[in-house]
Amino acid sequence: MNLRQQLKAKLDRLAEIAALAKSEDRDFTEEEVAEITTLSAEADDLDAKVKAADAAQASVARLTTKSAGGGTAVLERVTDRTDEQFDAIVKQLGMGDQFVKSAAYQSFRGAHPSGFGEGTPISLDRIKVGSLADWYFARRLGLKADAPVQQTALAHLQNIRLPMVDLTTPRPLTLLDLISRGTIGGPSFEYLQITAVTRNAALVPDEILPADSTTKPTSGLSTNLATAKVYTYADGYTVTNQMLADAPALASYLNGQLSYNIDAVIEDKILNGSGTGGNPTGIMNTSGVQAQAFDTDMVTTIRRAITKVTKIGGQVTAVVVSPEDDETFDLLKDAEGRYYSGGPWSSGPNTIWGRPRVVSQLVPQGTAILGNWGTVNLLDREGLSVLAFNQHKDYAARNLVYVRAELRAAQAIFKPAELVIADLTA
Template structure:
């Protein structure tokens, strides 16, 4: 308890005792003279008694306030600086400013004054049996006095639990291609490399004579009336796609994982998302060097369409190549958001949006082919294809594991959180893909 508080309590106790003694002296004087108190004596007696009661109330309030401050001081000492200093500062503020009594806060409120206005304002009596109701009266807490900051160390920041991440680009390519499972580290598939179609109308045979030997070395000579059927030719080759690993890890402390319940989930989600972003980049643009996929744009045998007049003309010519040369019907045109914006904002000669404008609803198409945006697609380039002719084989879907068996993590109470997936990728029919130059 501070010296100021002790002195204040002692002063109130002495003044209350003095008022009580003065009232007692008046009463004892009248009693000793065996008479009733005179009007003047009664007035002085009542005044001393009233003063004594008021001082007693103030004394009780001061002692209660001192007890609360002592408890607050103990709590603040447990918390440490600056909390202890805040409580010490509160102890130097006058009681009236530091802790207004409930009644004083009520009578000084604007809502209370408004309530009494119809009856003449504060100091006027409200008629008996009158039904009244005031507006809500705000009551400040114990350590809220004359300033907004007087709560000191007892104002605690609210923890919302919100963790706002930076955001991620949408991933669209995996949903376009074929996704299959594999239980092996190497995937084989057979691709046709050539096809000669010799089918033709053939007349019925008019002779059963066998082929004759040639006059010199060479193939047998067939009888012109033999009705022989034309022979076609197909060629195939076996190709392989090797399972690759896409992985990433981050360090964390065991204490952080234990203290923050949502941290492990956040790490897992973010690592999985990083793996998915790397996978999409490999599918589109992997360079085939080392353990990288050979992505669509770097696959040998895909077709190319140069820029011609504008985006719309160029895309239409690419569709022709996909259908005539690639013998496929394109399932999507993948473009960078910059080219998608250019397409959306193109207007005709009357100033109307060519694509339908901001009110257009439904799937976006160009020449009947679905238009798909991907930030992974390089700006100025598009990929038109039957995307089912690209296949991703999942060997192991994305998994997240934790271990302290990394370098000296065990003795440092740290863990490595690792996410990885294993998969293989191949463009099984390259001619079904057309790389489109969309920039003039």
């Protein structure tokens, strides 16, 4: 089922619910209200993707590539592509690219071909530029948000063999690469956090024994009721009318600035959210997260913390440290002055005790956070959107526009017991 068929199915279901309530001369039930809310959000998301796919289709249709003989080889007809293929193309675009390629932005630019002058009323409706899955699509492939869009797959270029030496060093992981992602259908939900695990499984003999010896073992599972609430992660910049009219410049600006800043605030709240004053609860303030005191040295302390996770059946997927502590690990030497890590000329991923060592500027110096990072979830509610308007302060008179990016999402930590905060200072 392609995008348009999915959208039609959502709209048909909405019409069906409305018709049923009307025929019975009643208001919507609570279940119907909940379903309408979910269907509306899904329909909006699909509608945005259809529009983005149409814009991508129009762009690709204009692309040509020169053949080796000097002629022009037209790319494969994009009209023959499915909506799913177009959706894949759109996912390769950065946030800024999707914004300037949206129907709303293109229509607004078309109405002002000579640019935006003083007094031009600017108000671009909210333009959805993707979901969390789209947001991190390029990150997963190791692409930069402001990298040019690669269209080589459409040109059917002959496969070539690349030098393997450049492929041995992967792009460094970030904290946001480690966590899990999903979706949430409402403003919040309650869930049980696993804060402690006690495993007492044992062999029980079949033969008759004294009463005090035949008691079967019982394992323990401590839980805490938590709420995952949707919050708005946002950032904005003031740009000139000229920049707003210049699509490539604006796309580059959005990719390079807004995406980086929103990543930073998400990472900060996942780590340090206070849980009060309109903030989600981050790892540092979550009950049930284990603690490891300093033991002998930094390396020993990390190993002790790994044991705390593995002894309850968890897996340590990464160790996250501050830039300062990452430097200290790299500079560790043995008694003869040799670097433990291989020295400044070595290449390859940074690890400690076989686990990836990931750097975050938002982790306090002297602290390491490690464990099963897959238990930390960022749940998409409305996806990414960009707005632009000059009805802000005196911007209209100064030929300025406020461009704002927003993401609505919830964060949840399902198994705090599988995370450990380690103290690396003596």
